[in-house]
Amino acid sequence: MIGSSLLMLVLLIVENAGSVVSPVVTFNPDLNKIFTGQSLQMTCDVDSTLQEDITYFWFKNDNWIHSEKTFSIASALSSDSGNYQCQTSASDLSDSTRLEVYNGYVTLQTPTNVYEGDNLILRCQHYPGHSAKQTIFYRNNAVIQDWGSENELHIENVNMTSSCKYKCTKQVNHHLLYYQHSDETSVSVQELFSLPTITQSPQLVTEGDHVTLTCHTRLSPHRKTTVLQFAFYREGQNIQEFSSANTYEIPFVKLSDSRDYKCEVQTSDYRIKKASTTTTIQVNRIGERELFNQSETEVTSKPGTSHVITAVAVTSLVLVLFLIITALMFLYRTKQFSLPGDNKPSSKAEFEEPNDETENIYTDLNTNTARWQSFSQNPQEAMKDHVTENHYIVC
Incomplete structure (x- = not known):
């Protein structure tokens, strides 16, 4: 209960102070395993710009255990095994x-x-x-250092391929005899610094601009004292030698500077070197950017244009649908109110052979207008008039 209350207090303090960086836990001696009865000291290392005093908090397996910068184990017990983390009033959890x-x-x-x-x-x-004698070292169950008196195995300049399982066997004297004992551990080699990336500023470049290329990488906080050096290349040719500067300046960019660029990062001892992917600088002629900005402004200056076009399209679609529905209703009503005798000739004149002379059929426009008005107001009466109506034929 007390531990939970203290943890809540820690969270409130950190929330109020604001997170700065994550601290790191270091062991002295720097060993991942110790025997029972041995001593070890842990330190919570953190960078902070705050001037006031910093409060430290230690956790073991997520439970609060201590509140100083260092945490010491004078005589280790098996119960001291676990995962250790620290936090400050000005940092995140390590x-x-x-x-x-x-x-x-x-x-x-x-x-x-x-x-x-x-x-x-x-x-x-x-x-x-x-007392002990005859030590053997293995890597992935293969012997790499045979029977010898050395207790240590040295591997220089490890890389990611060095991550594997190691084992050792040793003959130890106890109960007046030597017995062979062994232990193993997995070594995971971590990345010292991340793969670099290169960026340019500004993004849109016109001849005459001042352009800055920056090489970005992230160094492990456990190796914050490591010195890194940076170099820059254009089309594979070195344009800035390795130095502590992670930027390359082009004070007055020209059209001919439209090339591919990349950067490299290495440690000061030359052991680790990594290259970025390439980035392309595209230099525009004077006036091209202004034209681009003008076109962009014309589009963005009328934010309602697209909405107007959409409204017109929707209105047109609704009108078309209305006309189609009206036509279908007219056809449906015409079929519904037609009489059985409609297919029979209504007058003899309709089947008389036309004369050789050209017939001109005139329809009284006023009659048709009245008929349509009548149809829209009273379809049934209009249909009756339609059935009994005779054509007026003028020869």
Whole structure:
């Protein structure tokens, strides 16, 4: 209950102070495993621009355990094994770091964090107070260092392919005899800095502009003291040698500067080097940008144009549908009110052979107008008039 209340207090303090950066947990000695009875000190390292005092909080397996910058274990117990994190009143919660407290005769120790470019040292240690001999190291169950007196295995300049399972065996004396014991661990080599990316400013470039290329990467907070160097290339040709500057300036860009650019990042000891993908600078002639901006302004200056076009289209569609429905209703009503005798000739004149002379049929416009008005007001009466009506034929 008390732990939960303290945790809530921590969250409130952090919320009010605002997050700055994530701290990192470091071990001294820098080992992921220790024997029972051994000592170890943990430190919460954090960068902060705040001037006031910083409050520290330690957590083990998500439970609050301590409130100082350092947390010490004087004589380790098996119960001290777990995942440790720290947090401050001016930071986020750190990543967890695992500690194993081992109660056996042999343990294989590695650093808590291994990064590309490191010189990795694996220690096959036996329990203090006992004698030992003949140590063997394995990688993925293959022997890499045979029977010897050395307790350590050194691997220089590790890379991502060095991530694998390691094992050691050692003969330890206890109960007056030597017995062979073993331990194993998995080493995960982490990325020292991220793959760089290159960006340009401004995005839209016209000849004569001042253009800045920037090479971006992220260095691991566990290796914040590592010095990085940057270089720039155009069409594969170096245009700025490696230095601490991660930018390249083109004070007065020309059309001929429309090329592909990339950058490289390396450590100061030259062990790790990574290149970015290319970015293309497209330089426009003077006046092209103004024309583009004018066209863009003309479109954006009439925000209601698209809505007007949509309204006209919808109105036209509704009108067409109305006319189609009206025509269908007219045909339906015409069929519904037609008489059985409509198919029979209504007068003899309709089947008389026309004379050789041209017939002109005149329809009284006033009559037709009245008929349509009558139809729209009283369809049944209009149909009766239609059935009994005779054509007026003038020869």
